[in-house]
Amino acid sequence: MNVTRGFDGRPRVQNTGLPPGQYDAGDDWPVLSAEVTPDLSPADWTFRVDGLVEQPRTWDWDEAHTLPASAYEGDIHCVTSWSKFGVRFAGVSLDAFLAVVRPHGSATHAVAYSHTGYTTNLPLADLTGGRAWIAWEYDGKPLPTEHGGPARLLVPHLYFWKSAKWVAGLTLLDHDEPGFWEQNGYHARGNPWEEQRYSGD
Amino acid sequence: MTETFAPVTRFAVPGRIAVSSRAAAEWQTATLTEVRRETPYAATFRFAVPAWQGHLPGQHLMLRLTAEDGYTAQRHYSIASPPEDSGHIELTLDHVEGGEVSGWFHSVARPGDEVEVRGPLSGFFAWPGDRPALLIGAGSGVVPLMSMVRHHRARGLSVPLRLLVSARSPEELIYAREFGAETTPVFTRSAPQGVPVGRMAAAHVAPLLAAQPEGGWEAYVCGSNAFAEHASRLLVQAGQPVDRIRIERFG
Incomplete structure (x- = not known):
């Protein structure tokens, strides 16, 4: 341990919800997207699921809203070290979309992509079982554009770069293909509890 | 059956370098x-x-x-x-x-x-010194851009490089003494005699895009989210392609 002379740090809080190396950002919600925020209205938004599925399908805004509503209330964790507690998102569980397209048994991973062209890769197991959503509301209001509105992917148990803003679709694959940050040195999976920040972690 | 991912939208800003x-x-x-x-x-x-x-x-x-x-x-x-x-x-x-x-x-x-x-x-915001670079920063957002300016000078590079930097006042302009002809400061609260006070505007960005070097600019924007949103919109409005705008937002 390399103790820094004269460094005490913030008052210690026993917060079992805080993954290693993270701090509580409180009311802040930093925006860290690397690209220009798109001018995307709900009428222009679509969401497609294809690749290794029985029935590829594209939903528009109204069609996606006919699926059963589902909410997430809990925490989110950014690789830059902030965590945010007690956030409330609403939208539709990804399971509901996948039930329509019916993934092949050979599908093991997915690439999620945005209307901006941003991409991120995930194991399919991280997107199923009630752990991932397409979210269009935050705190009871439409999701702000800079936070990925009209709709973003939400995978809150992984670092938040996996939760692609302005989500446009998922392509299911039988192998892992690194996405945007993953090609830029970030970890393939990004589990905050194992502190999988960079590709060497 | 193996599929590979083929994006339906144009791929966003690719990384510039392989990272270790x-x-x-x-x-x-x-x-x-x-x-x-x-x-x-x-x-x-x-x-x-x-x-x-x-x-x-x-x-x-x-x-x-x-x-x-x-x-x-x-x-x-x-x-x-x-x-x-x-x-x-x-x-x-x-x-x-x-x-x-x-x-x-x-x-x-x-x-x-x-x-x-x-x-x-991260290789995303890196500038290897190859493409013409249009750098736009505010406050401490000038820090990674200054690394580019210093690299440009240290190597005596001939590739065009311009820096637009916003600060509240001359006293708060980081690296003020180091800037040269490549830099245009914009002051939002107070400015030296004869220099206008105001937010970065289309009038600052448009002339740089009107006089583009061959191959166009690679734009690097750094600052708070509010500034990054503002500056990237100015760039898009002035005709800079979105896939050649790299943004580093300080959170």
Whole structure:
């Protein structure tokens, strides 16, 4: 341990919800997207699921809203070290979309992509079982554009770069293909509890 | 049956360089050798990092402080120094109100202190010195852009490079004495006699895009989210392609 002379740090809080190396950002919600925020209205938004599925399908805004509503209330964790507690998102569980397209048994991973062209890769197991959503509301209001509105992917148990803003679709694959940050040195999976920040972690 | 991913939308801004996962995984000791005041709120901290593998202008690192009970605080910081400054790195940090890491640097740190760093990180905002670079920053957002300016000078590069930098006042303009003909400062609260006061506007950006070098500009935008949104919109409105705008937002 390399103790820094004269460094005490913030008052210690026993917060079992805080993954290693993270701090509580409180009311802040930093925006860290690397690209220009798109001018995307709900009428222009679509969401497609294809690749290794029985029935590829594209939903528009109204069609996606006919699926059963589902909410997430809990925490989110950014690789830059902030965590945010007690956030409330609403939208539709990804399971509901996948039930329509019916993934092949050979599908093991997915690439999620945005209307901006941003991409991120995930194991399919991280997107199923009630752990991932397409979210269009935050705190009871439409999701702000800079936070990925009209709709973003939400995978809150992984670092938040996996939760692609302005989500446009998922392509299911039988192998892992690194996405945007993953090609830029970030970890393939990004589990905050194992502190999988960079590709060497 | 194997499929590969074929994006339906144009792929966003690709990374500029391959990054070393090994360098990013290892914590190294960085010894503070010098502190230089830049403005009333910002100072530059120079470190000796003997095994530093080198970086490209625009990259950042992760820095960690450790308390006696093992508590750690880590933050991402952009690197201010150019790659030519071998074995050393410089960070320029604002004194953030209540900031536990920047507060330690501004109140406690002195030459000889040791901290830990890992990096360099992320190839996305890196500038290898190849394409014409249009740099737009505000406040401490000028830090990674200054690494590019310094690299450009150190190498005597002929590729065009321009810097538009916004600050509240001349006193708060970081690196003010180092800027040359490549730089246009914009002051939002107070300015020297004869220099207009106001927010960065289309009038600042449009002339640069009207006089594009061959192959066009690679634009690098850095600052707060509010500034990054504003500046990137100005660029798009002036005709800069969205896939040639790289944004680093300070959170």
